[in-house]
Amino acid sequence: MLSFTLNGRSHCCPDPAPGVTVLALLRETLRACGSKEGCASGDCGACTVAIGVQHEDGVHYESANACITPAQQLTGCHLVTVEGLARGARLHPVQQAMVDHHASQCGFCTPGIVMSLFCLYHDARIRKIDDHAIDTALEGNLCRCTGYRPIRDAARAMRAVEWPLEPPETPPAAPHDSGGGWHCPADLAALRGALAEHPEARLIAGGTDLMLESTLGLVDFETVIDLSRIAELGRIEAQPDGWWIGAGVRYARLEPLLDEHYPDFAALLARLGSRQIRNRATLAGNLANASPIGDTPPVLLALDARVLIDGADGEREMALTDFFIDYRRTALAAGEFLRAVWLPRPAPGQHLRVHKLSRRPADDITAVLLALRYRLDDAGHLHEVRLACGGMSPKPQRAPTCEALLEGQRLAAETLEAACAALAEDYSPIDDVRGSRDYRLNAAANLLRRHALQLYQPQATIRLEEIDACAS
Structure with a gap:
């Protein structure tokens, strides 16, 4: 049985199939239809729910896209939907603020917006809800008719009323293997055993990409191995010269580390998906996916990152440059898994610069990304x-x-132009909906020229930032 709390009350239902999402469970099985399906791909936010996990100081709630979150991963969690916010006739402060500021028209997207703001309202780490906090919370929620001004006004006003959270009922049972092909190993040894028994199984951590095969591709998963409950994979292990980042570490947990040591990487992470996606997706998942338009692989390649691979035959470590074999193919053999990613500490005098081009400033797929690391x-x-x-x-x-x-060179005009021309020797882009071959080559060259301008003419940086602000 799938056991979790729904809006504060313990709930059990038969184990769903591996491809069933939280949204499908809510709407089709539990008949809780407040959460809406807009895109089935984690883009629009209409399905946003809050998923809470028990910590020593209480339950912490994070926003998630119900349309691409596996229902099986609810086991042992606390799920809050828009139906569970009001107390009788009294609306939650988020709901009341939305009413007071006329922040809803057709209402289709409103439940997801309310749930994103619910998580912001109850995030004790955010003492002041400023424009940055609001924009970050709402970057994964699209509204086609209301416009965002009244929604942002509601977000600024919602904390005027205090609303202590009532503790949910006793956390339900621990995760377990289901009879429907979902395996939930508790440690690395159990994971190796599960892979030895099911070498063809799909591995899932956050599921923000894999679940699209089910929701958009209509693929039925026969066997899935869930990595999300393995404590060893959820650790960030600090070493004198870097960090081992476990395969289960989600982007949201990486933000403070990158803010301190790699600000450009942190800025890129803020544009990777939405808050809902970063609460679920993992760095290792982005690498194992091996997409040529993934945001983090170029940055980690520029940083000389390494990966730790594990399996029934033992561990092996390799440079990330050797990990990617071909289009969406990696060096992982059958029965192996990506256990951790090595992120080196920045050396004295080292710089990392990252530039991403996409149609939208946030929550969009890369057209061209350039990562440059050097010591000056x-x-x-x-x-x-x-x-x-x-x-x-x-x-x-x-x-x-x-x-x-x-x-060994300065970025003088002659050297810079030779380097820009060399990009056509190193890369042969394709034409697709995000850009033509010529666009991509020109864009990458211009990003390199841009950095040369910023490096040697710092006074130009202000002007470039003004251009960026106007473009966004």
């Missing part, structure tokens, strides 16, 4: 150059010809 000496020469691009080839890869031209 006193004379302005570049050393230890690593450059990688996304959206430019069938697999994530570095640009060795371009790197060689930049190594």
Whole structure:
């Protein structure tokens, strides 16, 4: 049985099939139809719910897209939907603020917006709800008719009324294997055993990409192995020269680390998906997916990241450059899994610059991404150059010809133009809906030129930021 709490009350239902989402469970089985389906791909936010996990200081709630969250991962969690906010005739402060500020018209997207703001309202880490906090909370919620001004007004006003959370009922039973092909190992040893028994099984952590095969591709998963409950995979292990980031660590947990050590990486992460996606998706999942338009692989390639692979035959470690084999193919063999990602600490004098081009500032897929890492000496020469691009080839890869031209050089006009021209030797982009081959090559070259301008003419940075602000 699937056991969890729904709006504060313990709830049990028969184990759903591996491809069943939280949204399908709510609407089709439980007849809780407040959460809406708009896109079935985690883009519009109409289905947003709050999923809480018990911690020592209480239950912490995070927003999630119910349309791509596996129902099986509710086991042991506390689920809150829009139906569970009001207390009798008294509306929750978020709901009341939406009413007071006329922040709803057709109402289709409103339940998801309310749930995103519910999570913001009850996030004790955010002491002041400013515009940045509001925009971050709502970046995964689309509204086609109301307009965002009254919604943002409601968000600013909602904390005027205090609303202590009532503790949910006793947390339900621990996760378990279901008879329908869902396996939930409790530790690494059990995971190795499950993979040895089911080498063809699909691995799932956050499921923000895999579940699209079910919701959009209508694929029926026969066997799924859930990594989300394995404590060893949820750790960030600090070492003197870097960090091992477990395969179950979600992006939201990485934000403070990257803010401190790699600000450009942190800024990219803020544009990766939405708050709902970052609450669920994992760094290791983005690598194992091996998409050529994934946001994090080019950055990690530029940082000389490594991966730790595990399986029945033991562990092996390899450079990330050797991990990507071809389009959506990696070096993982049958029965193996990506256990952790090595992120090195920045060395003295080292810089990382990341630029992403996409149609929307946030929650959008990359058209072109450029990641450049280097060490700068006193004379302005570049050393230890690593450059990688996304959206430019069938697999994530570095640009060795371009790197060689930049190594030991200043970004003077002649060197810079030679490096820009070399991008066409390192990459052969395709034409697709996000951009033509020529656009991608020109865009990547212009991103490199942009950085040269910022590096050697800092006074131009203000102007570039003004341009960015107008463009967004």
